Amino acid sequence: MVMEMEYPNPLDKNKPMTSLSKKVYFQHTPEALVQQALDLEQGTLNDAGALCITTGKFTGRSPKDRFIVKDESTVTTVDWGDVNIAIAPEVFDRLLQKMTAFVEEKELWVRACYAGADPQYRINVTVINTTPWANLFCHHLFISPTEQELINYQQEWLIFQIPEFLADPLVDGTRQENFSIINFSEKIILIGGTAYTGEMKKGIFSVLNFLLPQQDVLPMHCSANEGSNGDVALFFGLSGTGKTTLSADPERKLIGDDEHGWSQETIFNFEGGCYAKCIDLSADKEPQIYAAIRSGSLLENTRFFTGTNRVDYSDSTITENTRAAYPIMYINEAKMPAIGKTPTNIFFLTCDAFGVLPPISKLTTAQAMYHFLSGYTAKVAGTEIGIKEPQTTFSACFGRVFLPANPTAYATLLGKKLEENPNVNVWLVNTGWTGGSYGEGKRISLRYTRALVSAAIQEQLRDVPFVPHPSFLVLVPQSCPNVPASILNPRDTWSDKEAYDRQSDKLTGLFMQNFEAFREQASEEIRQASPKFLRKIK
Incomplete structure (x- = not known):
């Protein structure tokens, strides 16, 4: 009209x-x-009725x-x-x-x-x-x-x-x-x-x-879901860390997939829908997203199989940043209105291609602030011309480019929320490599990552023994249901322990170098949460 x-x-x-x-x-x-x-x-419309456009x-x-x-x-x-x-x-x-x-x-x-x-x-x-x-x-x-x-x-x-x-x-x-x-x-x-x-x-x-x-x-670049008893989990992570995959749990209701606020009493979605990357999308890998692309949805910069109106999600001719926009109600387990309680568990996801970080570890408040400021993941060797080894990527608060204020202000507010809610558990989850760095070790099984996240949410790690990681000092559980204990301590998975120590010190140095931009405005508590070198550095 x-x-x-x-x-x-x-x-x-x-x-x-x-x-x-x-x-x-x-x-x-x-x-x-x-x-x-x-x-x-x-x-044009694809075979599922979604509107397919190009953004030029x-x-x-x-x-x-x-x-x-x-x-x-x-x-x-x-x-x-x-x-x-x-x-x-x-x-x-x-x-x-x-x-x-x-x-x-x-x-x-x-x-x-x-x-x-x-x-x-x-x-x-x-x-x-x-x-x-x-x-x-x-x-x-x-x-x-x-x-x-x-x-x-x-x-x-x-x-x-x-x-x-x-x-x-x-x-x-x-x-x-x-x-x-x-x-x-x-x-x-x-x-x-x-x-x-x-x-x-x-x-x-x-x-x-x-x-x-x-x-x-606290505004957050994260996804959020809710269990049947009302417990809320938040998932932070840069591209390639598994944020969408791990938060899209058919056993839990989706509050939102990208942007949320943490007030005094609630976690709430900023948005009314989802803007999902769909490169290499399949019904097997991402069934909820795949099913959401239907009549009324918007598909950006995808291509059809020749002679059809069926989308070839593997085609990156236009861009690898192919996207689908759809209302959150298109997800079967979406929660409406998109509001939940104060979170019980927070997961910082990182794809550590150095093979140094544990598959899961628990963070103190200071460590949570430090890793929030760091926003670490790694580009894998071979994905770009000239890259011969893993390349670190740091994005403060897991969304630096969207922060008008200094990142330390958001990290401080996170610390305040955690102090006010001492029962909130913060976990660092490595979805990257174990038993060696990229090229030598292997990717941590998604099945094991899901089991670790599930165990944390279901409080199955509450009474197991934890030991501090020798360099990052995060607390590593020594057992977990449905996960071999042999993979929980990353140094144990390396055949060459000295090589692990060298790689750990290299990653520690990169964390320290990145943190220098925040050192002046960060509290002493956050500074002390920095990882330590394993070897004496000459």
């Missing part, structure tokens, strides 16, 4: 929406958006083109640097004026929605798109108001996403033609030159990462 005249222009609430464009569609249903995309020849030049985020307006509200509160790149208010104002003029004769799709399942902490987000499929993405990834809520809806934040608008870097002050700019004073996110939908999702995530700590809420 064409939006009513009286609905306000999100950029000027004293004017009707028709002052922005004469062709505006408001709060369209997924079915209507899919049909419009098909009519405009912007996508950009198939992922462009971190170097993501800016925050530097003004009185942010000059001392944002951690400026390579992650949070400053841009002047006048640059923002000029681009906003140009984008507003640009859309005067365009069709626009507008959606009022929420970010945050807990009404006490959610923010109202209005989105303006120039394609129906981008608006479909927003329907899935944000939370839709009820009809009654829509009557009283008041806009707080605005996403203005115009992929067709290209900036002139020499005139407009951007780095390239594409840009994503957050203005905390005006409460507007401008996105131009890129159709990649994840820029909208992560833009609002950055906003919540800035706002929620001011309300003593």
